[in-house]
Amino acid sequence: MKRILLLGGVGDALRIARRLGPAHIYSLAGLGKVPSDLRCQVRVGGFGGAAGLASFIRAQGISLLLDITHPYAAQISRNAAQAAEDAGIPCWALRRPGWQPGPQDDWRTVNDWDELSLALHAFQRPFFTLGREPLQHLDTIPAGQFWTIRMLDEHPGNARARVIGNRGPFSLDEERDLFAAGNFDVLISKNSGGDATEAKLQVARERSLPVLILARPELPEVDRTFVSCDALWQALPDGLG
Ligand code: NAP
DSSP states (O other): OOOEEEEOOSHHHHHHHTTOOTTSEEEEOSSSOOOSOOSSEEEESOOSHHHHHHHHHHHHTOOEEEEOOOTTOHHHHHHHHHHHHHHTOOEEEEOOOOOOOOTTOOEEEEOSHHHHHHHHTTOSSEEEESOSGGGGGGGGOOTTOOEEEEESSOOOOBTTEEEEEOOSOOOHHHHHHHHHHHTOSEEEEEOOOSSTTOHHHHHHHHTTOOEEEEOOOOOOOOSEEESSHHHHHHHSOSOOO
């Protein structure tokens, strides 16, 4: 009988976790909501790097590690690959394909915050959908810019920034209203892939807005990769429920 450790923190992982029975463990970093209605075990918080994760795998008798973390959560994915190798078990990962620009899109890739802040000079009303990182720069927003930052939790803004705490998925109509009310002139996004937060890109297209895309991090090689949650579930043995 396989015992699975599922590393999660995104909707796809929760979809798999809902199908797992009490022998299996669903692990979360602790940033978002912790579900209380699952049949599998749920644990929250870091393991203490790859070595801590390998010890956990051995201590719990885990026989398969599933990495279904966010494509930008590169540290835990590196730890997962290393720990599985050290513990001698396979690691399977969901590697969600990125979004692709269409012919009418003006997407510009930036590799880090420095490149992003240079590219931002041309704009006045950026809309950030990168998570928490812009909060570190609230005190250095140039005069003449007003930032809107959307992230999971509420946070105070200031005279040059508004922070919106909201969790996706976001509908096309919600995004259209937000872009119109905020009068944004540029969207800043990760290339997360999936459909939960894709509507903002459609609205940027409709409004002919440029999109500054933070480049995806390199992720490690693992034993098997899947591009969809369904494909991964179908590859798992029967009887996990
Ligand atoms: P990260 O930089 O790759 O990981 C930082 C540390 O957080 C890891 O070294 C690990 O601590 C702990 N950690 C991360 N995921 C964990 C999990 N599922 N179970 C237990 N510990 C975990 O990750 P991040 O970018 O901060 O993201 C944290 C979580 O939020 C991930 O689960 C990710 O799927 C989710 N998330 C991230 C993003 C994003 O854009 N980065 C977006 C949506 C959701 P130890 O080294 O101590 O084990």
